[in-house]
Amino acid sequence: MTQIDVEQPDTLARKIYDGLCREITSGKLKPGTVLSRRKIAAAYGTSYVPVIEAMVRLEGTGLIETESSQMARVCRVTLESIQHTYVLREAFETQAIRLACEHATPQEIEELYQMAEDVQASVPQPETAADRQASEEGLRVHWLFHRRIAEISRCPLLVQELERAELHQRLRANWIYVPEMAEPPRQHAMLVDAIKAADVEAADAVMRAHVRLGLEKELHHYRLQSTRRQD
Amino acid sequence: MTQIDVEQPDTLARKIYDGLCREITSGKLKPGTVLSRRKIAAAYGTSYVPVIEAMVRLEGTGLIETESSQMARVCRVTLESIQHTYVLREAFETQAIRLACEHATPQEIEELYQMAEDVQASVPQPETAADRQASEEGLRVHWLFHRRIAEISRCPLLVQELERAELHQRLRANWIYVPEMAEPPRQHAMLVDAIKAADVEAADAVMRAHVRLGLEKELHHYRLQSTRRQD
DNA sequence: GTGATACTGATGATATATCAGCGTGTCAAG
DNA sequence: CTTGACACGCTGATATATCATCAGTATCAC
Structure with missing residues (x-):
């Protein structure tokens, strides 16, 4: 957000990441919601290759979790x-x-x-x-x-x-x-x-x-x- | 390595990540070495879609760094x-x-x-x-x-x-x-x-x-x- | 009616193809 | 000798296609 010094390449993967990040942190996506890469790609009007990068990044951030090679979900609150x-x-x-x-x-x-x-x-x-x-x-x-x-x-x-x-x-x-x-x-x-x-x-x-x-x-x-x- | 409880899906992206991780931490890849996704894909005999996931993960781990939309490099030591x-x-x-x-x-x-x-x-x-x-x-x-x-x-x-x-x-x-x-x-x-x-x-x-x-x-x-x- | 099997649709994983940007080298013009 | 332009090759980014897997469902046999 205030990362002025960090270059933000205007890439689709970045937009999807930012979008999902906002959707999760704003409460639009409920904890536990399953996230289908294909549906996300469709929602953002892209192919789902950029979605891979966005989701892996989100997993690194800790906002989503993937258990046992199943679909990813928004991190649940316990x-x-x-x-x-x-x-x-x-x-x-x-x-x-x-x-x-x-x-x-x-x-x-x-x-x-x-x-x-x-x-x-x-x-x-x-x-x-x-x-x-x-x-x-x-x-x-x-x-x-x-x-x-x-x-x-x-x-x-x-x-x-x-x-x-x-x-x-x-x-x-x-x-x-x-x-x-x-x-x-x-x-x-x-x-x-x-x-x-x-x-x-x-x-x-x-x-x-x-x-x-x-x-x-x-x-x-x-x-x-x-x-x-x-x- | 000793992550017994975490399921390790036998995926190519995982193998590439592990492989690169080992190459970096073992010193086979020198800090500052540029990493081309295509060449890595060729080296591992895969397409480079799995390489994307592996590299993003490595970036999250902090073993590689990508500055200003250029090629990724093994993290330099300063x-x-x-x-x-x-x-x-x-x-x-x-x-x-x-x-x-x-x-x-x-x-x-x-x-x-x-x-x-x-x-x-x-x-x-x-x-x-x-x-x-x-x-x-x-x-x-x-x-x-x-x-x-x-x-x-x-x-x-x-x-x-x-x-x-x-x-x-x-x-x-x-x-x-x-x-x-x-x-x-x-x-x-x-x-x-x-x-x-x-x-x-x-x-x-x-x-x-x-x-x-x-x-x-x-x-x-x-x-x-x-x-x-x-x- | 019940159970097993086959079909269908969705998913993630992967491969291949295409595109634009960027550097580099080479060759020709000055 | 310098300089500029164009072509080639490499890169990352993205799109599309194919594959195996798995869940759910429907259908068919008994």
Whole structure:
């Protein structure tokens, strides 16, 4: 999306990948939906050779899964899958903030404080709670903040991996509604505080707690809604 | 390789992927080598449709890179690429040992102690130093140990990511000779000690130091040999 | 009526063919 | 000797065709 530096060859395979990616992360394609290469090719008006590349890429991203040489399906959401992606996210984000402590310039720190405020401001007010639109905007701003930390770590691989985690979260967010409960104030500003203090261990601890809080929140609502999701 | 649980459909794309993977990690294909899909198809006696899938997979694994719609090449080894893969490895391994602290059974801890001894034993004796064969065996045992920790973390995604890191290391190991210097004794046993004590923070610290030591060693020899590698 | 067999349609895997882009070499004109 | 243009070959991207497999269904024999 914001990959300005990466050349995007205007290839059909790329378009199909982007299209499927959007369809999955936007909730148009439900987890568990089977994906026929031929039907996708027909839907996009292409032959299905480009579809092969797109699907393999999607599998690498982790948005689809193919079990035992059968048809591919949109990744299903289970308690384990949620936990496991948070394990990875915790690994990435703590590592990112550790490096950010070492590399962040004063200007970047100021920028992060501004973004932290934006995140805080995007927490829906009571009247807009349960507003899907506001929730999505909040999610977007939230990821922007975390992504910026990864960028400041100066490790492109971390950014890339974090993006994958974001895609997963977006996939789930369409089926697990996690209301943005009023967070303790300065939740994110505290992360920037730690970076500013360049206290690596403290930053790690704060970020770890932050990610785990997110996991607990999502798991809580997943359990609440999993009974109703028996369709 | 040891993916017993994962079904390996006997497909040509899979064979090409495995073949290329082996050629790259064994050093038969030099970093920077350009890979023509048609030539690969010819070499494997297939059409090049299966090659597409294999190459996209390899790109996902990070063993090959395609810059700006040009031909794909075997990933080149640079100072940055080494550092970045170690950043990821540090993230994975510290996360893995943290979870291992929580999940390891007494039996698994015993097993790890045994493997740690094997690693220690595989450190080449002075007379076999600079022995390529012994070095490879040492590397193998070493990764077996780390991989086991990841397995004990009960998070398959961590194992998977660690495997990618291992592939990268194997790719580099053919071009950067890192002699197994005599390590401080109980280097790896200390990791198991931390797991046994279930001291998450200590385990994290020990593992982080262990990985960074590996990075320093590899960077040191990379710098030593980089002048000679101007061919 | 029941069970087995054959047919049908969909799928993924693969092969072959076509197209456009890009570099390179060669040959002719200046 | 330089320079420019054209042709050839290689590349990746894509389309189309063929194959085996498998599931579902219908049909036929008993």
